[in-house]
Amino acid sequence: MTHRVPWSAQHKKLTANTLFSLSNSFAEPLSSDELIELSLKRGDHEIVEQYQKHSLRYTPNGGSVDLRIEIAKLYGPDIGPENIIVFTGAQVALQTAALAIMGEGDHAIVFSPGYQSTQEAPLIAGGTVTRIKLKPDEGWQVDPERVLAAIQDNTKYMVINEPYNPAGTLMKPDVQKRLVEIAKENDIIILSDEVYRLLEHNEADRLPAMADIYDRGISAVTVSKPWGGCGITIGWLALKNMDIKERIKDMQYFATACPSRASEIQAIMALRASDYLLDRNLEIIRKNVALLEAFIDKYDDLFEWVKPVAGAICYIRFKGPLTSAELGEQLAAAGIGIKPAWVFSKPGTTDSGYFRVGYGESIMTKALEALEKFVETHKGEWSDRMNKVR
Numbered sequence: 138m139t140h141r142v143p144w145s146a147q148h149k150k151l152t153a154n155t156l157f158s159l160s161n162s163f164a165e166p167l168s169s170d171e172l173i174e175l176s177l178k179r180g181d182h183e184i185v186e187q188y189q190k191h192s193l194r195y196t197p198n199g200g201s202v203d204l205r206i207e208i209a210k211l212y213g214p215d216i217g218p219e220n221i222i223v224f225t226g227a228q229v230a231l232q233t234a235a236l237a238i239m240g241e242g243d244h245a246i247v248f249s250p251g252y253q254s255t256q257e258a259p260l261i262a263g264g265t266v267t268r269i270k271l272k273p274d275e276g277w278q279v280d281p282e283r284v285l286a287a288i289q290d291n292t293k294y295m296v297i298n299e300p301y302n303p304a305g306t307l308m309k310p311d312v313q314k315r316l317v318e319i320a321k322e323n324d325i326i327i328l329s330d331e332v333y334r335l336l337e338h339n340e341a342d343r344l345p346a347m348a349d350i351y352d353r354g355i356s357a358v359t360v361s362k363p364w365g366g367c368g369i370t371i372g373w374l375a376l377k378n379m380d381i382k383e384r385i386k387d388m389q390y391f392a393t394a395c396p397s398r399a400s401e402i403q404a405i406m407a408l409r410a411s412d413y414l415l416d417r418n419l420e421i422i423r424k425n426v427a428l429l430e431a432f433i434d435k436y437d438d439l440f441e442w443v444k445p446v447a448g449a450i451c452y453i454r455f456k457g458p459l460t461s462a463e464l465g466e467q468l469a470a471a472g473i474g475i476k477p478a479w480v481f482s483k484p485g486t487t488d489s490g491y492f493r494v495g496y497g498e499s500i501m502t503k504a505l506e507a508l509e510k511f512v513e514t515h516k517g518e519w520s521d522r523m524n525k526v527r
């Protein structure tokens with residue numbers, strides 16, 4: 138039996154005691170008090186009362202209708218509450234969808250580096266995958282020609298992630314359109330992990346949701362990221378196709394089919410406060426990106442990146458004499474958590490020198506100061522080592 142070790146679990150062991158986190162990928166974390174305050178400020182006394190007095194019966198399989206109504210408002214007119222399946226987070230949604238769609242012998246197309254579940258859920262479901270490599274010198278863009286070349290007779294599924302974790306980049310709109318065309322022509326279901334959608338640093342860059350533009354498309358979202366509500370543990374899938382929806386809902390039955398009602402109500406509160414929360418979180422994000430850009434400019438002999446345009450994450454290359462794994466270990470020893478390249482690629486992949494930095498939280502500035510201090514302490518020694526190699 139294969140023991141599948143989560144890539145990020147190994148990283149968490151390394152950074153368990155770090156004081157400064159540049160590892161997180163969510164926006165400013167919410168508190169329960171804040172959600173109640175925001176609801177009362179809006180005059181939404183009813184939702185607060187529901188939170189205090191709700192029944193602890195099972196919620197309906199796939200989520201209560203009031204939450205699904207709130208979620209459906211994020212999409213176009215073809216997506217209603219009946220097109221939403223609620224999960225206890227996006228991770229379990231990704232896995233359940235793969236289990237429902239992929240059978241033994243089915244093939245999926247996925248992209249690497251990337252969040253492990255976007256690459257491996259189809260494998261865990263018993264299928265095979267082709268991992269298409271994304272490259273920094275192509276702006277981490279998906280090349281539709283490579284997707285076409287990867288299609289096999291048994292290709293059933295493709296998993297994309299836009300905005301893209303780890304780099305915080307966005308697919309070009311014409312690439313998204315082309316992928317949908319390719320999927321239509323080849324009868325492939327696309328799951329688009331859109332957990333960082335709504336956090337485009339410039340709203341004009343936002344791509345349409347996959348659920349809105351493709352009748353065999355699925356959008357995966359979570360309140361963990363844009364709303365900063367990881368502890369709410371509510372995510373969802375939005376999709377038009379009712380056959381696929383029923384298959385996924387049936388598969389969900391064998392895991393957590395009924396989310397906690399307290400979580401559902403908190404998710405409703407967060408969604409109803411979206412205007413305020415997303416504006417506030419984007420303000421923090423924009424400030425932090427500017428600080429990171431100043432850092433990269435100041436140390437451009439040591440670091441480079443494809444500047445992020447969405448989400449709360451970026452992927453930075455260390456040009457000094459350490460792999461990203463070694464840098465991650467040394468930073469962890471100095472109390473700073475980052476995510477080295479190995480967290481995003483299958484074991485055995487060559488270390489690209491890239492590491493992921495998260496910038497969604499206001500306390501990130503302290504972590505960046507600590508990183509800068511670390512760089513100041515070590516840059517002389519790195520420069521000596523690099524000169525010796527030359």
Ligand SMILES: Cc1ncc(COP(=O)(O)O)c(C=O)c1O
Nearest residue numbers: 226227228252302332359361372
């Ligand atoms: C790309 C991506 N998808 C899904 C998830 C899982 O989200 P959740 O916290 O809702 O399980 C994450 C969390 O880091 C993520 O980065």
